[in-house]
């Protein structure tokens with residue numbers, strides 16, 4: 001914790017290991033100048049530990065520019081805003097699972113139900129294929145989706161696991177590969193369904209996707225069909241990355257907000273009060289309903305402040321000029337600690353506390369713009385940010401309108417990094433899971 005504070009007070013902290021030059025960043029201006037610099041869009045070798053080919057998340061240079069440009073229409077506001085009916089279908093399954101949990105009164109790990117719903121939602125929205133993960137025996141999928149980021153980050157931060165030979169000997173490589181294989185098999189199933197569907201559409205109307213609604217997977221398939229190589233393995237990784245990047249992140253954050261509503265009862269009371277008084281049919285809340293909920297917005301932002309992606313790493317492909325610092329040499333590896341930035345006492349009144357009021361407009365005004373960047377910034381920011389906020393809000397409102405969620409283990413905290421047992425996946429996660437109990441509230445449910 002002292003180390004985190006130390007980094008925060010310095011614009012940049014540099015060190016060498018052998019001939020590798022590292023620069024740790026935690027200052028908002030320095031971070032924004034590096035993340036927005038076109039010579040720093042490349043990811044550093046850490047991402048090789050994902051063991052996947054060049055897809056949007058991992059590609060560098062010109063191939064990344066092309067991927068990103070091609071993918072953008074799949075994240076268009078028009079597509080993201082048209083998702084209400086999909087949410088309705090998918091939250092129904094979740095509510096029925098939570099009702100069963102409420103009937104027993106026993107503690108359970110909330111993400112076991114949220115993640116299958118998140119996978120279904122990604123499949124519906126970005127792929128246009130109904131996967132119905134919630135109706136399956138899905139424990140092994142939940143485990144695989146959670147272990148992939150967990151094992152990746154572990155390898156990235158523990159140098160002893162980095163050589164292939166040692167990683168294989170520990171058995172972790174085998175575990176990682178079997179998790180990846182499960183996700184790839186699931187993705188192939190989605191691809192097959194989608195290809196059949198497109199072939200049907202081609203036969204009947206000559207259109208390979210619904211007019212005006214070119215989903216992410218349609219974009220990938222258009223590219224695949226137009227290519228000479230027809231690389232099915234690459235296509236599977238490209239679609240698979242969206243499943244992992246899009247479901248684990250959202251599911252962990254929805255689980256956090258629900259858990260926090262129980263850890264801090266005053267937060268839970270205020271959330272339920274706002275939902276009950278502002279949304280007429282909250283169990284079926286729409287995107288539009290959720291946009292009105294001001295307190296929910298503060299809570300979602302505060303949860304992301306504490307528990308978003310802990311760090312980002314990049315590499316400078318040329319010498320670059322950083323304001324107030326000077327020339328930073330080519331091949332420098334940057335580590336951008338969002339965690340430090342988001343807990344810097346210069347910008348946050350109660351840096352380590354759960355204090356949604358940090359995001360009241362009068363407090364936001366006092367901070368530099370880039371003191372809060374849970375989805376990163378610049379050309380290589382998160383394309384799923386809008387989808388995330390919208391999906392999180394709809395799901396949280398529907399859950400909290402029907403259930404009172406209580407924390408089964410976690411106590412109110414003043415500093416989660418000292419008092420809780422936390423680990424790093426794609427986001428920050430509680431190592432023992434999101435343990436809660438659910439109680440049915442006195443309202444009609446769906």
Ligand code: HEM
Nearest residue numbers: 056057245246249250253308309312375376380382384388
């Ligand atoms: C709580 C939710 C999420 C958070 C906190 C989050 C955060 C981030 C961050 C910080 C990055 C930059 C990483 C880096 O530069 O190393 C990123 C990249 C990315 N995110 Fe997200 N993300 C979330 C949800 C999503 C969703 C829902 C999707 C897809 C549906 C998605 C897809 C991606 C992709 C494809 C990239 C790589 C973009 C590129 O390199 O051009 N993310 N995300």
